[in-house]
Amino acid sequence: DGGITQSPKYLFRKEGQNVTLSCEQNLNHDAMYWYRQDPGQGLRLIYYSQIVNDFQKGDIAEGYSVSREKKESFPLTVTSAQKNPTAFYLCASRGQGDSPLHFGNGTRLTVT
Amino acid sequence: GDSVTQMEGPVTLSEEAFLTINCTYTATGYPSLFWYVQYPGEGLQLLLKATKADDKGSNKGFEATYRKETTSFHLEKGSVQVSDSAVYFCALSDQEAGSYQLTFGKGTKLSVIP
Numbered sequence: 001d002g003g004i005t006q007s008p009k010y011l012f013r014k015e016g017q018n019v020t021l022s023c024e025q026n027l028n029h030d031a032m033y034w035y036r037q038d039p040g041q042g043l044r045l046i047y048y049s050q051i052v053n054d055f056q057k058g059d060i061a062e063g064y065s066v067s068r069e070k071k072e073s074f075p076l077t078v079t080s081a082q083k084n085p086t087a088f089y090l091c092a093s094r095g096q097g098d099s100p101l102h103f104g105n106g107t108r109l110t111v112t
Numbered sequence: 113g114d115s116v117t118q119m120e121g122p123v124t125l126s127e128e129a130f131l132t133i134n135c136t137y138t139a140t141g142y143p144s145l146f147w148y149v150q151y152p153g154e155g156l157q158l159l160l161k162a163t164k165a166d167d168k169g170s171n172k173g174f175e176a177t178y179r180k181e182t183t184s185f186h187l188e189k190g191s192v193q194v195s196d197s198a199v200y201f202c203a204l205s206d207q208e209a210g211s212y213q214l215t216f217g218k219g220t221k222l223s224v225i226p
Binding site for chain 1: 146157161205214218
């Protein structure tokens, strides 16, 4: 079955450490997205990529970095510069034009 | 810029009650409108969509009508079940923006009690 796989489901890190969240899709979608979800704030766009080797900042990109070396993969690195990294992170992909987003099941990151 | 405003929750209903979750939007162009649902511990799933004025999206007993004159896309269901307990997100996709990015509302948590 086609879909988006995020791993791990839960991730714990100490403050000051960088951490990379994995996102893989086998839907053959060109566009991929990273969102952050906090209670009461809905979804906020971190980064997105519409094609391999290209990506753009979203609304809250500071403290995050991404790469898009393969169509199937869009990993997100949460750096030590991110002031409040504890959150639920959602990866999504999208087909051509105005088609709906497909979401992974998320990674819950806790930084202490 | 584009924005989506949906009613704040949480909303608590008894089983078989009628559900309405209000959603209004602001957009520069002619957006497509979506409702997504998020069950506990999971990502979001598309519930329904409408791409032009007066379109009605429907799925699993849920309905929403694209009302351009009131810039609204309210979600309704005639008889909710316990299994409908989830967080519901209204969203728009504005083609004028060029990149088809989605703008989401803040979500409305629905709890249905037996």
